[in-house]
Amino acid sequence: MPARDGDEPSFAVAADRSQWRYRPRRAFWRSRIVRAVALVTLLALCALVILALVREQTGTEGFLVGLGLAVLPVPLLMAAFRWLDRVEPGPWKNLLFAFAWGAFAAALVAILANSFAVRWIATATADPGSADDLGATVIAPVVEETAKAAAVLLLFLFRRRDFRSLVDGVVIAGFTATGFAFTENILYLGNAFGEDQDLGDGGIGAVTAGTFFVRVVMSPFAHPLFTVLTGIGFGLAALAPRGKRLRRVLLPVAGLLLSMGVHALWNGSATFGGPLAFYAVYAMFMVPAFGLLTWLAVWSRQRELRTIAGVLPAYAAAGWLSPEEPLALSSMRARRTARAVASRTYGKAGARAVGEYESFATTLAFLRERARRGTVPVPDFAAREQELLHHLWERRATASPALSYAARATGRVWVPPQYLDYGGYNPYKG
Incomplete structure (x- = not known):
């Protein structure tokens, strides 16, 4: 327990970076560089194949027109999902992987599997029209949602420390579905342009x-709405205690089945019901479902801020943080104010130090909360807690005053105005 103005405490675990438990040494064939190169190569090959297939179906001119139109909603959707992840933002590399998987790998699997299934059904039933309808309503939802869910599953298994909450599941699933919709829109818009020609x-x-x-x-x-249901299942599984293995399996499966069902309802309304049924499903189901999921995502983000406000005071009482810091760290407005103050005082380096301090403090709060729920083993928690406290201590001189000021400036800490008399006495007057 350090004194606020004392010397830096001893960090037995965090002193040497090479000994940090959450960054162990790996053999060459298990190194991150080798895995990253293999993954990028795989996604690049999928991209070349799927884009070549789409260009073959739409023609070069249709492909370019479809590409130009399909890219328009992508920045807006990515910005919306990234906004939800502002409290404890996940690494961009995970989100870019999710987008690339959806745009290239999942889209390639979907177009090949859907085409094969429709041809097989048409051959078996000798009814190509029914095969197309069955493929759009039954086959496509199963294949597409499974292919998109693979990205969420891979990050859940291999980037477990970055997959910690319901919001993480929503954001990763949203990026995956945005990528898939991007490639699918190129195909549909390119074909539509060809019909116009x-x-x-x-x-x-x-x-x-x-x-x-x-x-x-x-x-x-x-597409984001469908796949977010899968992401919610994985997010709830991430919140389950370590001993609840069955829950960790059933929740993602339930989310995947629900996403398939909603996807099938959406496709079926357009295939069998005609325009009136499509608009009825859109107005009576899709819009309310989208609003409900948006509320759930925003509520989860606010819940994360409440977790920070409830957990970090323990570290303030122990002397690691000032009393005002938990209040500032639980407000996005106060965080922005603190970074702006540090930038004006110390330049970009100061703002970066405050931003890193906020990130480490947020991770510390969620780590302690997950340990309380039993989702983090005790030895691992102790080592990682020391490492995070070490990082906070290194940035404390710059970040702590900025956050304390921001807490007062944004009203998180009440400061009596200087111009009022209190029962005839004003302590601010000389």
């Missing part, structure tokens, strides 16, 4: 405009 239109005609309106304007959230 066959009809004699010189540019973007009615078919392309209608497809753009339905897929990009009306329902850019459709």
